Amino acid sequence: MYLQNAILAPHYNLNSHSVIFAIRGNGRIQVVRHDGQNIFDGELREGQARTVPQNFAVIKKAGSEGFEWVAFKTNDNALRNPLAGRLSAIRAIPEDVLINSYRINREQARRLKFSRDESTVFSSESAQRRRY
Template sequence: MAPHWHVNAHSMIYITQGSSRFQVANHQGKLVFDGEVKEGQIILVPQNFVVLKKAGKQGCEWVAFKTNDNAMTTFVAGRLSAIRAMPVEVLMNSYQISRNDAKKLKYSREELGLFGSKSRTEGPRAI
C-alpha cells in the first residue's frame, strides 16, 4: 500500500491472514516502528504518522479501525499525493534539485493508493 497518513484519525490494524512489514514514522520523519506484523497481531498507528505496508510472501489481509468516521487519508506518493499537488518550483527549491528531477519526483507514480508488484498485490478485502 502506498505510504500515507491520516490527518484526523488514529488507526488500529488487525492482521486477519498472512503478514506484512510495517514502517511507521512520526511527524518529524523519525522511524518509530519497522517490523513484521503477523496474523492475529494488532498495530496502532497514531494520526499524522506515516505508515507503509508491504505484504509478506503469503500475502496479507487486514481490518483497519479508525477513531473518526470521516478519516482523511493523505498519500506520500502516487496520483493523489501531497507531492503531486506541489508546484514543480516548490519541489526544486525544497529539495535543491533540477526541474527535470522535480518533474520525475512529482510524476513518477500514477497509482492512486495501492502499489502493485510483479507477483502479487496486497490490499483490503471486502468482508
C-alpha cells in the same frame, strides 16, 4: 486486501489515529514520524495489532503468504492521503516549492511529482486474487 508481496503506497491519516489489526497472513509495517524518524519497522502477523498515530506515515508490504487486515479509525470521517501516486500530497505541491525545499532542479521536481500514476497498491506479480 489479500495480495502476496504487494505494497500499499505510503500514506498518512489527516484527522484520525488508526489501529491496524492483522486478520490473516503477515506483512511488514513501517511507521515514520513527520521528521523522518522511524518509530516502528517490523512484522505484523495474524492476531496482532499496531497503532499508527495521526499524521504519521505508514507503508504496508504483504509477505509471501499474503496479508489481510482491517484498520479502525478514530474519526467517522477519517481522511487518508497517499504520499505516492497521482493522488499524493507531493503532486499537489508547486514545483518551485519542491525545488527550494529539496534543493533539486526543475526536471527532478517534475519526476518527483509525475513519475508514478498508481495511487494505492503496487504489485510485482500479475495474477493475484483480491478480497475487499
